[in-house]
Amino acid sequence: MKKIFLFALSVSAAGTIPSNAQLQKGSVLIGGDLAGFDLGLNEGSTFTMNLTPKAAWFVRDNLALGGYVDFGLATAKGAGTNVSYGVGGLGRYYFPTADVNVAKSTRFFTEANIGIQGVNTPGGNSTNGLGLGFGPGLAYFVTNNIALETLLKYNGILGFGSNATSSRLSLNLGFQIYLPGSKVRSEMDKMK
DSSP states (O other): OHHHHHHHHHHHHHTTSOTTGGGSTTOEEEEEEEEEEEEETTTEEEEEEEEEEEEEEEEETTEEEEEEEEEEEEEOTTSOEEEEEEEEEEEEEEOOTTTOOSSTTEEEEEEEEEEEEEEEOTTSOEEEEEEEEEEEEEEEESSSSEEEEEEEEEEEEEEESSSSEEEEEEEEEEEEEEEOOHHHHHHHHHHO
């Protein structure tokens, strides 16, 4: 019973932390994109199902650096299924609420990534090489530590294969969990 009480107390204390505490230096971001709508710049729109786990550490307030892994399937009417994959580093910057404040529980951000990526199509065409991506996003905090996100992102691949380049504009949906750093945890302990 004591453990249940302490757990409930810590959850309620976490709810009283200021809404930007999860973006402080030392906090950790874990989550990913789950699905998206691909606005193909080369061949038209497709539905994509991507699993893109992400993990990043806040090196300073509002700035997180980390990595990602990407695996996806894309299909369009009358076409086969494309397989995409990638691994690399990412950076994410959250705009201060004083600069852009739509609603109390939302934060605008921009994300950029660089890594090794590839796309293989059923016809044997492929593009593999350096992957670059960037775009704006919006995080809606359901709780102080969990956010639902949408991200409009340009992704390009420069490299080799039967196609030297590949590019797409995608609208991604996902979620992130923000784990507080030691500074935030010490503030929570002071509230107990």
